[in-house]
Amino acid sequence: MPSSPIRRLLGRGLLVTVSLLPLPLPLPLPLPLPLQAGSYDRPGDNPHQSRSVVVARHGMVCTSHPLAADVGLDVLKSGGNAADAAIAVNAMLGVVEPMSCGIGGDLFVIYWDNKTQKLYGLNASGRSPGNLTREVFRQKSLAQIPESGPLSWSVPGCVDGWETFRQRFGSQPLAQLLAPSIKAADEGFPVPEVIAGYWKSGEKSLAPWPDSRRVFLPHGTAPREGDVARLPELAATYGLIAKHGPDAFYKGPIAAEIVRFSEAHGGYFSLSDFADHTSEWVEPVSTNYRGYDVWELPPNGQGIAALQMLNLLQGYDLKAWGPGHPEYLHRFLEAKKLAFADRARFYADPAFSPAPVKELLSPAYADRQRMRIDPARAALNVPAGDPKLVHGDTIYLSVVDKDRNCCSMIQSLYYGFGSQVVPGNVGFPLQNRGALFSLDENHPNRLEPKKRPFHTIIPAMVTRNGKPWLCFGVMGGDMQPQGHVQILVNLIDFGMNLQAAGDAPRVRHSGSATPTGEPMAADGGTVYVESGITDEAVRVLQSRGHQVQRGSAGSYGGYQGILIDSARGMLQGATESRKDGAALGY
Structure with a gap:
């Protein structure tokens, strides 16, 4: 057994190494010293963060x-x-x-x-x-x-x-x-x-x-x-x-x-x-979200759906609600439905059917679309908007x-x-x-010879004051625009660090109208939520008409990101725990 002076050192939180001569077993083993609650917790308030940035x-x-x-x-x-x-x-x-x-x-x-x-x-x-x-x-x-x-x-x-x-x-x-x-x-x-x-x-x-x-x-x-x-x-x-x-x-x-x-x-x-x-080579398109310029590629990809969602969410004080709050989640889900209705109607190969990108991304169109969001009820039928009324497994x-x-x-x-x-x-x-491709002859994304199909994969970048700030993306089909928005809200509105922003629990809505011509599900689609979303938040969403299920971990995409800290000349890297990935730097 360690001597009493060593015990006093241990009691003060000091690490002590002791060499003992071999003794016959069994030895009376000392009880482990109590740890101060939270002494090994990560700094900050990021309970879902899996690893360090x-x-x-x-x-x-x-x-x-x-x-x-x-x-x-x-x-x-x-x-x-x-x-x-x-x-x-x-x-x-x-x-x-x-x-x-x-x-x-x-x-x-x-x-x-x-x-x-x-x-x-x-x-x-x-x-x-x-x-x-x-x-x-x-x-x-x-x-x-x-x-x-x-x-x-x-x-x-x-x-x-x-x-x-x-x-x-x-x-x-x-x-x-x-x-x-x-x-x-x-x-x-x-x-x-x-x-x-x-x-x-x-x-x-x-x-x-x-x-x-x-x-x-x-x-x-x-x-x-x-x-x-x-x-x-x-x-x-x-x-x-x-x-x-x-x-x-x-x-x-x-x-x-x-x-x-x-x-x-x-x-x-x-x-x-x-x-x-x-x-x-194409020109990236952007919207400004709370002082950050978020960049995506134009159709035939779905990147502008993320920008449309951000434009809608910009009208709400999300920070006041915080991550996982049902008021935030409800508005996020309704914004997604509106953006995806436009996605189904307008996104296609621009060489055949140019989308009205400028109008879809205009603040005036977002303001009018936001009025379609009922704060107390989930929408079950979401037709595309009319931007022409506005002038101005990856x-x-x-x-x-x-x-x-x-x-x-x-x-x-x-x-x-x-x-x-x-x-x-x-x-x-x-x-x-x-x-x-759609087989509907009237759909912009209809199959035609030597035409590019609608695409789900979308890279993204964020600049601030004309300089790169964040280089990031989220894998996973229809989850990608939804993931882009949730990552950015976590970073910009909720102040999470780069790793926590990806590890935080996500939601995913499925059942919107698709670019292949399938209409929105009659019941408004399904909201899948990860385990970190509270039961209380689920109950509130259900009371507003959302069909909510707890989904598997593989349904929520896969995020990687690099944040450029220009002021200190540093790079921050993150890769989320849902994948096998790694962030490596030198």
Whole structure:
């Protein structure tokens, strides 16, 4: 037993190390000393925060897998910039999280170039096959586009997006950026907990397709947590792109293999669909929320839905209510319904049906739309507004480098493993983004040849006084605009730190009208809430007519963010606990 002087030191809270000679067991073990209540609590009032904010001076990478974040950090340390690191991270994510992203999907970027002091937007989404028309579905007696299989395909834009982005802002060769991913795919990589769960959930849908089964279920089942997975065919495909550039994908053997498979399995791809593909530089759009300029990309994505929601919420004193308060949650949910009604009516490929973006984002339109929110009752029927009356399963990654170039990049296959189909020996699945077209001939988002479908994936950035302040995104289909708004309200209105803002419990509304032509659910849809939302808040929402359920953790997206603290020359990074991710800096 420690002597009485040592006990007195322990009683004063000092750490004491004592060496004892070996003694025969059993020893009488002292009772543990009582701890002062709360002595190991985190500072501040963030009860849901899972870990500390990561702080670094020079560069930061935040994404949903530690191996991918580590690759990006290596690029930054070797002299690469944020654009280089983002491409390398995305390539690695296509290996280690293949159900969520990959070169069979599309890509969007918002980039702050510190040299020109300007934001740039890149739309690297692909278009529908030139031979695929609505008549095909009428002949097949299909009322909607299938969510899997070759009829859901559109041309993948990711690889062209990498090269378009790299040529304008990158500094390192594509082959160098792909090298770590080629090695990981060939030699193998350990599968972490959350991704193992995603992989497991794809077993049934992958199994009917022999190439998908061979690539992702080589032993008949998905790899378990801690197993080492290998993707040698993907390594070979990456190798072709590294050696020959994007032409290998769009004009060479990769396109040829995809088209061969498409023709053999009822698809409509042609070689010209790939050869004609191009990405597009676009101007980001913004709204000012309480002194912060929030930036999104214009349609064919859904980013402006987040801006519309912020415009509506700006008319309320959310800070007075606080996080999780039913008054805040009710108004958030009603704002979401209004924004998504406009989303269903107006968002589409601007080359075919330009949306009235300026009018949708105007303060006057928000003021008029806000009058439609009943503070005491949930809306069950929410038609789109009329802005013409106003005049005037995805990955996300964030990178900031030493020069304060900032990259907000999101890339996806849409569903987990996209269309579920690996076409031949390419080693990756093709996206099912074509399932988001409408077959209604009067809908702006109707299927037409060589048209970009409505997109759910949206990167975001926030500037303050003309300088980047926050580079962030939230994964998860329709959850993405809802997640963007909840993160920003947590940061700006409720004063949470960067990590707590992502870990705080969220709500998600489903059942709004969709860009595929489905109307809003007759009962107003369902509100899913995480466990941190109190029972009392749930009761209040239910009393106002909301259909509320406690949902699973996988339903609420996945957030990564980097905050640029210009005053102190520091970067803050966060990645939420719902994913396997990491925020790494140096």
